[in-house]
Amino acid sequence: MDDRPRNLRSMLAEAKDLSELMVDLAYASVCFGHPELATEVRALEEQMSDLVHDMRAVCVKAARRPRDAGGMSSVLQVVSAIERIANAAVDIARVVTHQLGIPAELVVSLSVAEEVSHRAQVAEGSAMANRPVGALELPVATGTRIMAIRRGRQWITGVGGEDVLMPGDALFMRGSSDGIPRIRELAGDEAWVPPEAPAESSISDLDRAADLLVEMKNLSEVSVDLAYSTLVLGDPGLAAQVRQLESRLDDGHDQLEVWVLRAAADHADPAPLRGLLHISKAAEDLGDQACQMVWLVEKGEDVHPILEIALGDSDEVVVDYPVTAGSPVDGCSLGELSLNIEPGFTVLTILRGERYLYRPRGPTVLQAGDEVIASGPDEGRSAFAALLGWNLERDPETGTDQLSPRAGVLGARS
Numbered sequence: 001m002d003d004r005p006r007n008l009r010s011m012l013a014e015a016k017d018l019s020e021l022m023v024d025l026a027y028a029s030v031c032f033g034h035p036e037l038a039t040e041v042r043a044l045e046e047q048m049s050d051l052v053h054d055m056r057a058v059c060v061k062a063a064r065r066p067r068d069a070g071g072m073s074s075v076l077q078v079v080s081a082i083e084r085i086a087n088a089a090v091d092i093a094r095v096v097t098h099q100l101g102i103p104a105e106l107v108v109s110l111s112v113a114e115e116v117s118h119r120a121q122v123a124e125g126s127a128m129a130n131r132p133v134g135a136l137e138l139p140v141a142t143g144t145r146i147m148a149i150r151r152g153r154q155w156i157t158g159v160g161g162e163d164v165l166m167p168g169d170a171l172f173m174r175g176s177s178d179g180i181p182r183i184r185e186l187a188g189d190e191a192w193v194p195p196e197a198p199a200e201s202s203i204s205d206l207d208r209a210a211d212l213l214v215e216m217k218n219l220s221e222v223s224v225d226l227a228y229s230t231l232v233l234g235d236p237g238l239a240a241q242v243r244q245l246e247s248r249l250d251d252g253h254d255q256l257e258v259w260v261l262r263a264a265a266d267h268a269d270p271a272p273l274r275g276l277l278h279i280s281k282a283a284e285d286l287g288d289q290a291c292q293m294v295w296l297v298e299k300g301e302d303v304h305p306i307l308e309i310a311l312g313d314s315d316e317v318v319v320d321y322p323v324t325a326g327s328p329v330d331g332c333s334l335g336e337l338s339l340n341i342e343p344g345f346t347v348l349t350i351l352r353g354e355r356y357l358y359r360p361r362g363p364t365v366l367q368a369g370d371e372v373i374a375s376g377p378d379e380g381r382s383a384f385a386a387l388l389g390w391n392l393e394r395d396p397e398t399g400t401d402q403l404s405p406r407a408g409v410l411g412a413r414s
Contacts, residue, residue, distance in 0.1 A: 007058075008055060008058045008059070008062075008075070008306060008310070009306055009309060009310040010310070011051055011054060011055050011058070011310075012055065012075075012078075012079075012306065012307065012310035012311065013310045013311065014051060014157060015048065015051045015052070015055065015079070015082050016082065016228060016310075016311055017147075017148075017157050018044060018047065018048055018051065018086070018157060019048070019082045019085045019086050019089070019224075020147075020224070020225075021044065021147050021148050021157065021172065022041050022044050022045070022048070022085075022086050022089035022090070023085065023088070023089045023092075023220075023221065023224065023286065024117035024147060024172070024174055025037050025038075025040055025041050025044070025089070025093070025117055025119075025172060026038070026041050026089040026090070026092035026093040026282075027092060027116075027117065027217055027221075028116060028117035028118060028119070029041065029092075029093050029096045030092060030093075030095055030096060030102060030275070030279065031116055031117075032118070033096065033102065034096070034119065035096055035097060036119065037093075037096075037117075037119055038093035038094075038095075038096035038097045039093075039097065040119075040150070040170075040172075041089055041090055041092075041093035042090060042093065042097070044086070044155070045086060045087075045089075045090050047155060048082075048083065048086045049083075052079060052082070052083045055075075055079050056076065056079060059072045059075050059076050059079070060072075071302055071303075071304035071305075072304065074296050074301060074302060074303045074304050074307065075304050075306065075307060077292065077293070077295075077296060078231065078293055078296075078307055080292070081227075081289040081290075081292040081293045082289075084285065084288075084289045084292075085224060085286060085289045085290075087285075088282045088283075088285040088286045088289065089282075091278065091281070091282040091285070092278075092279055092282045092283075094278070095275040095278050095279055100274045100275045100278055101271045101273060101274045101275040101276075102275040102276075116174070116175075116176075116177045116180075117147070117172065117173065117174045118144070118172075118173045118174075118180050118183065118192075119170060119171065119172055119173070120170075120171045120173065120183050120184050120187040120189045121168070121169070121170055121171075121187060121188075121189050122165050122166065122167055122168065122169040122170075122171060122187050122188065122189075123167060123187060123188030123189065124167040124168075124188075125167075125188065126167075126186065126187055126188030127185075127186045127187075127188070128165045128171075128186050128187050128188070129165060129166070129167045129188070130164060130165070130166065130167070131164065131165055132161060132162055132163065132164050132165075133146060133159060133160065133161050133162075133163050133164075133165065134160075134161025134162065135161075136165075136186070138173075138183070139175070139340075139341055139342060139343070139344035139377075139380075140341060140342050141179075141182065141186075142175065142176075142179030142182045142183050142186075142341075143175045143176035143178060143179040143338070143340055143341040144173040144174060144175030144176060144179045144180075144183055145173065145174060145175055145344055145377065146159045146171050146172070146173055147159070147172050147173065147174050148171075148172045149163070149165070149169050149170065149171055149172070150169070150170040150172070151166060151168070151169050151170075152168075161379075171183075171187065175340060175341075176340055176341065180192050208259050209256050209259040209260050209263060209273075209276055210276070212252055212255060212256050212259070213256060213276055213279060213280055213283070215252065216249055216252045216253070216256070216279075216280060216283040216284075217279075217283060218358070218359045219245050219248055219249055219252070219283070219287070219358065219359075220249060220282075220283040220284075220286035220287055221286075221359075222245060222348050222349065222358050222359055223242050223245040223246060223249070223286060223287045223290035223291075224286055224289070224290050225318065225348050225375055226238050226241055226242050226245070226290065226294075226348065226349065226373070227242050227289075227290035227291075227293040227294050228293070228311050228318065229318040229320070229348075229373065229375075230242060230293070230294045230297050231293060231294070231296070231297065231303065231307050231308060231311055232308050232311050232318060233318075233320060234297060234303070234308070235297070235320075236297055236298060238294070238297075238373075239294035239295075239297045239298045240298075241349070241356055242287075242290050242291055242293075242294045243291055243294070243298070244356075245287055245290070245358070246287035246288060246290065246291045249283060249284045249286075249287035250284060250287070252280070252283075252284075253280045253281065253283070253284045256276065256277070256280045257277065257280075260273050260276050260277055317375065317376065317377070317378045317381060318348070318373065318374070318375045319345075319372075319373070319374055319375075319376075319381060319384065319385070319401070320371060320372070320373050321371075321372055321374075321384070321385055321388045321390060321403065322369065322370065322371050322372070322388065323366050323367065323368050323369065323370040323371075323372060323388050323389065324368060324388060324389030324390065324405060324406075325368035325369075325389075326368075326389065327368075327387065327388050327389030327390075327406075328386075328387050328388075328389070329366045329387050329388055329389075330366065330367065330368050330389070331365060331366070331367070332365065332366060333362060333363055333364060333365045333366075334347060334360060334361065334362050334363075334364050334365075334366070335361075335362030335363060337366075337387070339374070339384070339387070342383075343376065343377075343380030343381075343383035343384050343387070344376045344377050344380045345374040345375065345376030345377075345380060345384045346374060346375055346376060347359075347360055347372055347373070347374045348373050348374055348375055349372075349373040350364070350366070350370050350371070350372055350373075351370065351371035351373070352367065352369075352370050352371075372388065381401075385401075385403065386406060389405060389406050390403040390404065390405065390406060391403070391404045391405070391406050
């Protein structure tokens with residue numbers, strides 16, 4: 001970390017990005033059985049601890065008058081939740097660092113997920129070396145984007161298109177698993193060999209537990225994303241969805257315990273099953289902390305404006321746009337659209353009528369009237385809105401997005 005003075009707004013934005021990066025890397029360390037990724041999570045924990053300490057100190061100094069106490073209390077509550085999200089990430093990484101056991105069935109299921117995290121090292125003379133990030137057009141070429149760079153002992157988390165990649169840089173990526181071979185080729189790193197499923201799998205309860213844990217992984221990530229979105233958008237409806245996800249994670253943890261215990265009774269070596277329980281508990285904790293954040297919106301508590309500003313300033317933005325009739329996405333499946341490649345947005349949730357579809361898969365077809373909640377790079381926001389049939393303009397006075405129907409499409413923002 002550098003020693004330049006920082007304000008609370010910048011520290012909150014950094015802490016949000018850092019907590020999400022830690023969760024990504026922790027799950028990736030399990031997916032790829034990669035001790036180095038797990039070790040990086042522990043290194044980031046130290047940076048998070050420094051951030052949390054500094055943010056608490058600023059909050060205490062700012063709340064010198066009784067009328068300021070309520071607003072600063074909301075900031076402290078979010079800071080505490082972010083810290084515990086980081087702690088949950090460390091718990092997930094501990095499965096790898098402490099060799100608690102990871103069934104092969106789980107590794108295979110996680111490694112072929114639609115969106116994964118990965119690490120690549122930039123080699124001297126490679127296509128990435130000494131080139132700016134923007135010139136590589138990685139979201140288009142590989143379906144992945146750089147979340148952070150580790151350069152020696154320095155972490156760069158706010159990666160922009162002007163940042164130049166240097167030989168020796170460790171890149172931490174997020175995106176389609178299909179893009180991993182191309183990423184490593186461009187970086188000049190060793191080829192990646194994906195894990196293979198066991199030749200035979202005779203324990204049905206273990207298979208069911210692995211499948212459930214993959215779902216819990218997805219739900220835990222969505223719950224955190226939606227929690228941050230709730231604070232930015234101030235939407236009680238999103239807060240209710242976070243609460244529902246937390247309930248589903250609790251139920252999933254209870255069911256997984258039963259399946260793991262059944263599998264252990266028939267398994268010659270139950271040691272590899274410990275990791276399932278450990279990751280399940282950490283996923284449940286992520287849901288709990290997401291609820292801790294949205295409690296402020298649920299109860300109508302005074303939320304300090306700096307939270308909306310800072311969390312909206314982070315590397316990724318969260319948008320909530322409706323699909324207009326006749327737009328380029330109307331009637332198309334997510335797989336056909338490849339939104340995670342161009343413009344680099346991941347669909348978190350689709351609100352269709354009164355039903356939410358969480359982490360929708362490739363076959364899901366978008367329909368006119370769907371409310372799409374997605375996250376991605378700020379620079380891709382206008383392109384994403386255009387695909388859904390909208391022109392996007394920023395109100396100079398309020399700083400909020402204003403949508404107007406594009407020519408040739410039907411519908412209007414109510």
